Amino acid sequence: NAGVTQTPKFQVLKTGQSMTLQCAQDMNHEYMSWYRQDPGMGLRLIHYSVGAGITDQGEVPNGYNVSRSTTEDFPLRLLSAAPSQTSVYFCASSYVGLARVNTGELFFGEGSRLTVL
């Protein structure tokens, strides 16, 4: 059971380049989300999804796009990278109950460290 898998683990981009951070989970979780973690800032929610075909914005969505075509995958796209997007990115998933309520017990991936020059 792999849990939540993120790729790549490390990436260096130049300003203006685009890229996609991949996230896959094998726990059949309906809820998936992306966070970024900066020093002294904790984790900030970028986008989340409560099921295939459904996405919504978090606290810091600007500069990022997501899609959810399958239950297993939730890629995060940077359309035009900026130095301010240098961060560690975490994907997380959890079970959603019958009321489509996230339980809060998130399972996190190992993180993707992105540097934008």
Place this chain on the structure above:
Amino acid sequence: GESVGLHLPTLSVQEGDNSIINCAYSNSASDYFIWYKQESGKGPQFIIDIRSNMDKRQGQRVTVLLNKTVKHLSLQIAATQPGDSAVYFCAENIGSNTGKLIFGQGTTLQVKP
């Protein structure tokens, strides 16, 4: 806006002592709180949670206390061990139907042998 904060960025304790990590939140409508532990180079791991209709919840060596009057919660770790050294985050589910889990800035727990 919502915010979840921790009182101290770093806490240093002696091995075997009890640790208390504090967290303050500002959204009185929040109904669910969670503590996570993050070891160096890894993603956060769920420790324990508590709903707003409870004041206390116990796990294995950990206890979470919730004081809704002053919007404060704490994580108590009994008999702290070197393996407890990590960054601890409190998180607030600001609306059970929104999926938005807001994290505090974290407290680094250092355990001295």
